Amino acid sequence: SLGLSQSPYKSIKHSTYFEVYDDLFSRYRGKQITFVEIGVLGGGSLFMWREFLGPQARIIGVDMNPNAKKWESEGFEIYIGNQSDELFWQDFKKQVGRVDVILDDGGHTFEQQIITTEMLLDIINDHGMLVVEDTHTSYMDGFGYRRFSFLEYVKRFIDKINQRYSEFDNTVADQRVWSIQTYESFVAFHINRNASNLISERTDNGGEYDSAEGYRYSDNQALKSLDVLVRKLNFLKYIPGIKWLDAKARSYFIVRKSKRRLKKYFSSDS
Ligand SMILES: C[S@@+](CC[C@H](N)C(=O)[O-])C[C@H]1O[C@@H](n2cnc3c(N)ncnc32)[C@H](O)[C@@H]1O
Structure with a gap:
């Protein structure tokens, strides 16, 4: 599965995850993209992404544990900080610029997942995505206040995407994300600004009315x-x-x- 077996360092990924990575990330293989993974201490996944995406990809790791800095000597860019800290992300954004794909495999609390999403959606290029992993924590104890779980946040997000429809109040609509895709344990937010900023209106081709x-x-x-x-x-x-x-x-x-x-x-x- 992917390049995981070629990775010399430890990475723990669930058996169902590779199918999802393949489905979401195959389109970026061999392309000159910037890929960010949050949660990289073991290092294994960084090597897996390099193997999978190809040597031309810029691969950035984020982790709170300063030991992760060691992966810089292997050609990865590493930023140390807390993913639930807005100020850390503001600084990160200034230094890194725009990116194509973000995969959140950090601490998996609702706070970490939601703040990371809110802070990073605006630096993702069109046709890129933000993918949050281990979203099953939304149904588990120990990750935060369940009414404010990540998947509850995603349900609200779906409401805000549909609020773009012309007959609704567009001031509360979300224009940042075009579509949201869910799998077991994953949510992907797809970015396509042209599509998510289209004006929603009824179109009429002048054809005959058949009282459909x-x-x-x-x-x-x-x-x-x-x-x-x-x-x-x-x-x-x-x-x-x-x-x-x-x-x-x-x-x-x-x-x-x-x-x-x-x-x-x-x-x-x-
Ligand atoms: C599940 S592991 C990552 C595994 C790695 N992606 C792999 O497959 O080998 C979670 C990582 O998230 C980091 N982490 C936990 N809380 C964090 C936080 N608040 N901010 C940034 N990183 C955090 C941990 O240090 C740990 O390295």
Whole structure:
């Protein structure tokens, strides 16, 4: 798997991880990219990345333990600091400039993962990514306050990406990340500024209207019965407030049906 076996120094990676690395990082092989790994003390993974990406890649390691400096003699750039310290990252960014890929395999607490993400997204080039490893810690004790876990943060992030949609309040939308990809134990934030800053608007090709939405509620019996009733009791439309009542009833029937049908897919919440 990858170049791990060629690495002369210790690296502990889980068996499922290589498939993910392959999927995410193959596109960068042989390319002149800057790759940053956070958490490198054992050194093994640095050699693995060099083997995998090729000698032209600029490989930077970050670790809190000053002993990691020893890897500089092997041609890696090493920065010593605490990944949950904003000031450390500000300094790092001044010195390093822009990068293509960041892999966070540091301490894995929610604080470390979230602050690292918030501090580093803006230095990643388009078509680059930030990958956070060991995200299963979000479900474990000992990594921080669970309501502010990394994966809870990711769920909020997904909300903010969808907030870009034209009919929503775009002031709270996120434009930094184009897409978010999840695997077991990994989350990848993909950067593509052109795509994430496109103006979201309805486009109309002027084609013929085929009332494509007409079937949306066609399997909702309660709504159908309401339609029949409304047609029969046509005179009701003169009663004040009836439109409001009709809308309320429709929305109630839509919610009731989806709740009944989908409950089983949300069983731990119901
Ligand atoms: C899981 S190990 C990294 C393993 C390495 N990537 C490999 O595969 O061989 C975690 C590393 O994160 C470092 N670390 C822990 N907390 C950190 C922090 N707050 N800031 C920076 N590095 C940290 C540790 O010193 C350790 O070297």
